[in-house]
Amino acid sequence: MSNYFNHISCGETLPPKNIHAVSVSMPKIQDVIDYEEQTPEILEVIKSGYPRFILHPYLKKLATYLKKKYNVPDSYEVVVLSSQKAVELVSDKYYIHNKIDIDEPFGIILVQKGTSQLQKVLTYIQHSGCNLSSRFAEKYLFELGLINTLHEEELEDEDIAEDIIISTLASAYKQPKKNIYLAPSGMNAIYSVIRAINSIQSHNGRSILVQFGWLYLDTMNIVNHHYKESKIFTDVLNLDLLEEYLKENGFQVSAIITEIPTNPLLKTVDIKRLRTLCDKYNIPLIIDTTFATPYNLDLTSYADIFVESLTKFACGNADVLMGAIILNKKHTLSHMTKEFFKHCEPVFIKDKQRLAFEIKEYKTRVKKISSNTKALVEYLKTCPYIDKIYYCFSEENKENYSQTIIDDNSYTGIVSVTFKKPLSEIYDNLNFAKGPSLGTEFTLLMPYSYLAHYDMITSKKGNNFLKKIDLPIEIIRISIGCEPINDIIYEFKKLENI
Structure with missing residues (x-):
């Protein structure tokens, strides 16, 4: 069988060549570590990612334009939000009020650089999800002539x-x-x-x-x-x-x-x-x-x-x-x-x-992913290099879901796995897409604890807490896609020879 999956370079959007992608390729564990450590080398490569965590390139370009348009002093950071209502929310919470009159069809807040306030504001926006849409920023920049093209994609009619x-x-x-x-x-x-x-x-x-x-x-x-x-x-x-x-x-x-x-x-x-x-x-x-x-x-x-x-x-x-x-x-x-x-x-x-x-295609997609998940779980149970498999309808959960499951063949399309081999040997040698997010038609792997709880991984206190809640450090979360199941299984089979 030929290889269905190919290596995706670090920093490539997931899906590839899509400016509105919400994930980004981190194909090796060292890439993930470098990202969490914010090394200069990785920041040169990873330009985009999940929009609540990484500022989209178009939002950066928009902030630069607005700073010039409104003559904002260099000592202030321009932060764009989804609405004026969001600006009022953040302003009231952190006692920040713009000293410059701004008239835009979205929210803008000016935060002084070099203060803890800036990080608090950005974190609150991340948690509350009031980020400005990348598609809105794209349209705004295109109409100003600051970008030359609009991303081509299939869209449904605006009215419906x-x-x-x-x-x-x-x-x-x-x-x-x-x-x-x-x-x-x-x-x-x-x-x-x-x-x-x-x-x-x-x-x-x-x-x-x-x-x-x-x-x-x-x-x-x-x-x-x-x-x-x-x-x-x-x-x-x-x-x-x-x-x-x-x-x-x-x-x-x-x-x-x-x-x-x-x-x-x-x-x-x-x-x-x-x-x-x-x-x-x-x-x-x-x-x-x-x-x-x-x-x-x-x-x-x-x-x-x-x-x-x-x-x-x-x-x-x-x-x-x-x-x-x-x-x-x-x-x-x-x-x-x-x-x-x-x-x-x-x-x-x-x-x-x-x-x-x-x-x-929501229902069709879920049913295909469910079918693939069931088959993959059965295969993983036979793998000698697997330590533990976590999946929705495992035996320990059976009595809890039996009355709510729609049919016996429904499997939630996520499987998490720990291994008997070092994490890097497994993660680095799989050619699936690897990065944050889940639920995609393409199989997507994420080293969950490294991306979600890196601060805990790097401290003794954090390690002890992860053990307390039974969350393994070296766990990989697999979001199973719609690819042919034999090709998904074949990619895992290659690990037997490592």
Whole structure:
């Protein structure tokens, strides 16, 4: 069999040659380390990446233009945001107010260089997901003549793009279209939900948000921004601890937020028991369904609020940043749609047009990926170099998902693996695309702990914490694609000879 997959150079966009790509190739572990250490050499090579973490080249060019246009002193950094509303939010939080009158159809904030304030502002924008769209920046720069071409891509018609996205989600989640709202990223959707819950529940004397599971880091950061009190339960398989906590504090809890399954260990909570606990104490349940997708797990009987990063499986091509809030009509908060939706930032029309084109294959894509995942898991179980395989429907999770799985052949398209060989020997010798993100039609590998928790890897205290939450340092998260399964397996087979 010939090699289906080829090496992708460090710094190449994923997908390749796509200016709006949300991932970037890091083909060797040393590339990842250099990126985390921010070495000058790697910064020369990696020019773009996940837009909430790496400033897009067009946004850099836009900031340079605006600095000149408004005669901004060199002592200030120009930071662009998705809206004026976002500027007001950041300004109020960090007591920053522009001293220059600025008139643009998006947000701009001027932050003094050489201060801790700048990093705080950039971090908050990252967590709240109020970044300006790269497609918006592209259009703006092109109309000014600052770039010569627009990226060629297939787009749905402007008049029907949003309806295609919302109708697809409404059908998948079995909800009315009015209960669904789009945000410019999955994180902005989560941010909006957390702000709304805080606003609603604080009037009811409920001030504690429970994070059930070791959630995605930015989700936890948003909770910390908006809640004086939060409680983290790192193990979703241990509901006894949560139940004991709720006996004392249940009527002070504003909501419980969790991922199904968890990232990257693919653990699945006993959702029926969790729902029973929520009902007992009248606690809204927020579920991040990005990994599960509505096509693998039917959670409509359990969640009050769904949040999904549409950047992942719904897009499938890693070239649109978008998220969605889906309110469940069956539960108590569905009548408060305006409160949940009002905190979302605007979504640029061309991003909607691109996602509308891609989301039409959402269900087909998920089913193909699911089939490939099941076959790959069966192969990996036979590999002598594999230490442990984490996947959604493993035996340890079986009793927790049996009532919610749509059919026995549905596998969430993520598998995480540890190895009996050094990480570099495995990671460096696989020719799949390698970088951040997931849910793509092309198989995509990520050394999860290195990219998500590098600060913990490099400290003894951090190492001990990762052991405490059972997150292996040398774990690779595999997002399985739609390529021929025999070719995916063949790429792994090559490792047997290393």
